[in-house]
Amino acid sequence: MKPKAKFVVGSGIIIAAVFCVAWVSAQNSKTYYHTISEIPTLNGVALHQRLRVGGDVKNGSIQHYSGRVDFVLVEQGKALPVSYVGTDPLPDTFKDGAQCLVEGKVQPDGRFVAETIQAKCASKYEAAPGGQAQPGSATGDLYSGGKS
Numbered sequence: 001m002k003p004k005a006k007f008v009v010g011s012g013i014i015i016a017a018v019f020c021v022a023w024v025s026a027q028n029s030k031t032y033y034h035t036i037s038e039i040p041t042l043n044g045v046a047l048h049q050r051l052r053v054g055g056d057v058k059n060g061s062i063q064h065y066s067g068r069v070d071f072v073l074v075e076q077g078k079a080l081p082v083s084y085v086g087t088d089p090l091p092d093t094f095k096d097g098a099q100c101l102v103e104g105k106v107q108p109d110g111r112f113v114a115e116t117i118q119a120k121c122a123s124k125y126e127a128a129p130g131g132q133a134q135p136g137s138a139t140g141d142l143y144s145g146g147k148s
Contacts, residue, residue: 104116
């Protein structure tokens with residue numbers, strides 16, 4: 001085989017391999033956002049996809065076990081049991097009543113197994129009593145461009 005032909009074949013194989021790795025990575029990194037009330041209606045392929053779900057951590061539902069943390073997310077009267085099995089430590093703001101966003105997959109028993117978790121404490125971002133914004137809060141002139 002001629003050196004030029006070997007180069008073309010070798011280059012083609014490398015390009016095809018890089019394309020395949022990029023395609024598989026893109027497919028695996030897709031995450032679809034659903035509400036807690038939408039999860040029971042999912043079927044077929046949608047049940048096996050990586051999902052992102054948000055809600056509030058139900059008061060008193062956080063249970064620490066070896067290798068996982070179980071809790072319940074609530075949204076508009078609907079509840080979703082969650083098991084966090086990720087390797088990252090829990091956020092400091094993860095506590096009862098915190099707004100939480102989890103990524104993972106729904107199990108056949110209806111439990112959501114989360115691999116990543118993000119949480120924020122809602123009280124940090126609310127206006128102070130009397131309508132005054134707290135220092136560092138995301139209210140006030142930030143959204144109005146500084147104009148009143």
